Amino acid sequence: MADLRGLIGEIPDFPKPGILFRDLLPILADPAAVREVVDRLAAFAAPLEPDVVVGAEARGFLFGPLLAHALGVGFAPVRKPGKLPGPAHAERYALEYGEGTLELATGAVRPAQRALVHDDLLATGGTAAASIALIRRAGAIPIGCCFVAELRGLDGRALLGELPICSLVEYEGA
Secondary structure (H helix, E strand, O other): OOOHHHHOEEEEOOOOOOOEEEEOHHHHOOHHHHHHHHHHHHHHHHHHOOOEEEEEOOOHHHHHHHHHHHHOOEEEEEEOOOOOOOOEEEEEEEEOOEEEEEEEEOOOOOOOOEEEEEEEEEOOOHHHHHHHHHHHHOOOEEEEEEEEEEEHHHOHHHHHOOOOEEEEEEEOOO
């Protein structure tokens, strides 16, 4: 097994002072680690029987399409405002260091589809909660959330309700 925790970099004071940024990009340089991440997330997700993986911009795009491919389902991106063509559902949310808005293209997920939320990191839960709200607004059914890493000290799970959650690497602090 790849040492995922050992591959995750730590960058202090990014994107602003006081934040310890967990950099998952080094995982992408290690093919065995990429395979392990996708395989482990797929093992969690397969029993949930998703129809689509919904990945949050931008780092949810790194493993989200690979996970969707492994599961044999489609991928739908959740993006920042103005990045999607045509009409989109929008949701405002809180970040660990600010506020933002996310959008899901109308028709990217269809009513009654079973949607799995994916992002690289669970921190305060705002991005994942906004993704869940967008899925529901589209008439689809959120069935679970999966992350490569989680900052348990920020209690992001509290915003995700009773959905099954998988995090491959957990950090106790923020």
